[in-house]
Amino acid sequence: MTGRKILMNFEVTPDSHTLGAYLGRGGYQTIAKVLREMKPEDVTKEIVASGIQGRGGAAFPAGRKWQVVDPHDGQPHFLIANADEGEPGTFKDRWVLEHSPHTLLESMLVAAYALAARHTFVYIRGEFDQPYTRLAAAVEEAYAAGYFGENILGSGFSCDVYVFRGAGAYVCGEASSLLASIEGSRGYPRNRPPRLTVKGLFQRPTVVNNVETLSNLAWIIAHGAEEYRKVGTPKSPGTRLISISGHIQRPGVYEVEMGYSWAKFLHEDCGGVLHGRKLKALIPGGISSQVLTGHGAKVLTADSVDSLLLDHQALWDVGSSLGSGGMIAIAEGTCMVRLLQVMLRFYHHESCGQCTPCREGMGWAHRIIDRIVSGEGRPEDIDRLLHISKFNDGTTICGLGDAAGYATIAFIEHFRDEFEYLIEHKRSKNDGRLECLPEVANA
Amino acid sequence: MKHLIPEFEALKTRLPPGLDSILVLPCLRRIQDDRGYIADEDIDGLVEYLGVPRIQIEEVLTFYTMLRRKPLGRWHVQVCRNVSCSMRGAEPLIKHLSNRLGVKPGETTADGRFTLSTVECLGSCGTAPVVMVNERYHELQDAQSLDALLEELK
Ligand SMILES: Cc1cc2nc3c(=O)[nH]c(=O)nc-3n(C[C@H](O)[C@H](O)[C@H](O)COP(=O)(O)O)c2cc1C
Ligand code: SF4
Ligand code: FES
Numbered sequence: 001m002t003g004r005k006i007l008m009n010f011e012v013t014p015d016s017h018t019l020g021a022y023l024g025r026g027g028y029q030t031i032a033k034v035l036r037e038m039k040p041e042d043v044t045k046e047i048v049a050s051g052i053q054g055r056g057g058a059a060f061p062a063g064r065k066w067q068v069v070d071p072h073d074g075q076p077h078f079l080i081a082n083a084d085e086g087e088p089g090t091f092k093d094r095w096v097l098e099h100s101p102h103t104l105l106e107s108m109l110v111a112a113y114a115l116a117a118r119h120t121f122v123y124i125r126g127e128f129d130q131p132y133t134r135l136a137a138a139v140e141e142a143y144a145a146g147y148f149g150e151n152i153l154g155s156g157f158s159c160d161v162y163v164f165r166g167a168g169a170y171v172c173g174e175a176s177s178l179l180a181s182i183e184g185s186r187g188y189p190r191n192r193p194p195r196l197t198v199k200g201l202f203q204r205p206t207v208v209n210n211v212e213t214l215s216n217l218a219w220i221i222a223h224g225a226e227e228y229r230k231v232g233t234p235k236s237p238g239t240r241l242i243s244i245s246g247h248i249q250r251p252g253v254y255e256v257e258m259g260y261s262w263a264k265f266l267h268e269d270c271g272g273v274l275h276g277r278k279l280k281a282l283i284p285g286g287i288s289s290q291v292l293t294g295h296g297a298k299v300l301t302a303d304s305v306d307s308l309l310l311d312h313q314a315l316w317d318v319g320s321s322l323g324s325g326g327m328i329a330i331a332e333g334t335c336m337v338r339l340l341q342v343m344l345r346f347y348h349h350e351s352c353g354q355c356t357p358c359r360e361g362m363g364w365a366h367r368i369i370d371r372i373v374s375g376e377g378r379p380e381d382i383d384r385l386l387h388i389s390k391f392n393d394g395t396t397i398c399g400l401g402d403a404a405g406y407a408t409i410a411f412i413e414h415f416r417d418e419f420e421y422l423i424e425h426k427r428s429k430n431d432g433r434l435e436c437l438p439e440v441a442n443a
Numbered sequence: 444m445k446h447l448i449p450e451f452e453a454l455k456t457r458l459p460p461g462l463d464s465i466l467v468l469p470c471l472r473r474i475q476d477d478r479g480y481i482a483d484e485d486i487d488g489l490v491e492y493l494g495v496p497r498i499q500i501e502e503v504l505t506f507y508t509m510l511r512r513k514p515l516g517r518w519h520v521q522v523c524r525n526v527s528c529s530m531r532g533a534e535p536l537i538k539h540l541s542n543r544l545g546v547k548p549g550e551t552t553a554d555g556r557f558t559l560s561t562v563e564c565l566g567s568c569g570t571a572p573v574v575m576v577n578e579r580y581h582e583l584q585d586a587q588s589l590d591a592l593l594e595e596l597k
Contacts, residue, residue: 127509
């Protein structure tokens with residue numbers, strides 16, 4: 001057991017995602033209460049008091065973001081649920097969309113009321129099949145039952161939701177790029193200020209929150225900030241959905257209470273490393289876990305995991321972050337050079353090309369790592385990779401350029417010997433292997 | 444695309460009024476579902492219908508990887524090759540498919556049945572390796588399961 005539950009607090013059955021099942025769990029009573037008894041600013045106050053931090057990667061306090069928007073300033077406001085979920089290793093929002101879409105929708109109503117947002121969007125990644133069909137069906141159910149549309153539950157409050165499908169661009173998960181995409185343009189991120197809460201979608205104040213962040217809100221309003229604060233740790237209240245994959249015995253999505261022990265989570269709840277092997281390294285929160293924290297996210301080595309507790313502060317203290325909650329376990333025997341190659345190829349492919357250091361730097365780094373892997377690396381290549389990574393840091397518009405650099409630095413810092421070995425001997429110290437096969441474990 | 448306009452109009456009921464450029468991506472996706480790709484005449488039609496500049500639509504078409512200007516094979520087989528899938532055997536799987544279909548990633552078989560592609564993380568890493576065929580995900584794949592799947596796809 002991974003602690004108390006807020007989101008995964010019901011049994012998944014073939015119909016647990018439907019409106020009927022959700023109503024059976026007390027669904028849509030919170031929005032009814034909010035519309036009946038609360039003012040918009042009361043809702044925001046409660047969210048601020050709850051201390052909930054964003055679950056999309058940067059852990060920015062949701063309440064502080066909302067406070068920037070004045071619900072009474074008379075201009076249109078927008079609310080967006082970020083369901084672009086493209087961070088490699090991350091598949092937790094998908095769980096919410098597939099199994100509890102109404103939790104998201106009800107929470108969005110609560111948020112839209114607090115922010116005076118007449119129109120809301122869910123920006124869902126373009127490839128998703130079942131999460132999209134389930135969410136789209138839930139939206140129809142909610143409209144039919146009168147939870148969206150004009151004059152909701154006779155309160156005078158009106159709100160629409162539109163499920164907007166992406167079209168295959170990782171960078172569109174970045175909030176300003178996402179807005180450009182909804183506006184019908186290429187998804188180019190843009191510099192702040194102005195903040196999106198000041199000038200967002202079509203220049204109007206806009207709040208973008210991650211699916212998981214939003215989905216907690218109905219619970220927080222139903223039980224109160226004080227109850228929420230009793231879950232988790234003082235600095236990181238609540239729970240996190242952790243999606244774990246890679247070389248792990250029981251991959252999947254787990255709801256973990258903040259403050260839970262990593263070692264226990266990995267070795268007991270997730271059944272330990274695949275085929276009983278030793279843990280070599282752990283990517284804690286998506287391959288760009290550090291995207292917006294400004295901390296260089298480190299790939300954690302096995303020893304540093306043992307004493308760690310799962311919360312934002314604990315990870316920041318070791319120079320990493322919980323990021324998007326996309327954990328990837330890496331077993332002994334895995335070639336870290338090849339793994340970095342996969343990551344750099346990805347970043348190169350996904351760079352939107354707007355900033356020179358990211359566009360050129362990613363291409364350059366990708367060519368160098370390809371060269372090293374093919375046995376044509378030169379001794380100076382390692383420092384060149386580090387140089388490119390450090391140059392990117394802070395010189396680009398969005399976090400993509402930084403993230404690639406942090407990953408490179410962390411890999412080289414912890415596993416420099418593997419890079420040197422490959423360059424010198426023209427073959428991988430670990431057979432160039434990325435898979436974790438049982439035969440090797442027994443050998 | 445003209446025959447789809449009633450559908451596009453219906454989408455507007457839940458969107459903020461007067462901001463029609465929001466429909467650029469939804470319309471392009473719908474046209475592609477219908478025709479299999481985006482043709483020149485579709486771009487002309489959208490420019491007229493949405494009143495957005497032609498260059499904006501051209502830019503969108505080159506930016507998003509899911510949008511295409513040419514038809515693909517009947518079955519688009521996309522293998523995820525990002526971190527978690529590679530760690531669970533995606534690379535040998537791509538080789539296997541490539542051999543079996545006789546095409547490299549990015550190519551279409553001579554009979555027009557299959558296009559093989561690689562794709563980045565599909566957000567389904569816990570059930571890696573993942574292969575997407577047209578709109579559908581197929582999880583926890585191996586060479587045998589994919590062979591069986593290919594047999595079914597006529
Ligand atoms: C390259 C890049 C990709 C991102 N992808 C996502 C994503 O897929 N989902 C997400 O919620 N946030 C993503 N983010 C973070 C968003 O910009 C934004 O911070 C987040 O959606 C805010 O929600 P939160 O405060 O609830 O975490 C990404 C950021 C960057 C720089
Ligand atoms: S850092 Fe890279 S992905 Fe981000 S805006 Fe600049 S070029 Fe685009
Ligand atoms: S790495 Fe393949 S689905 Fe995420």
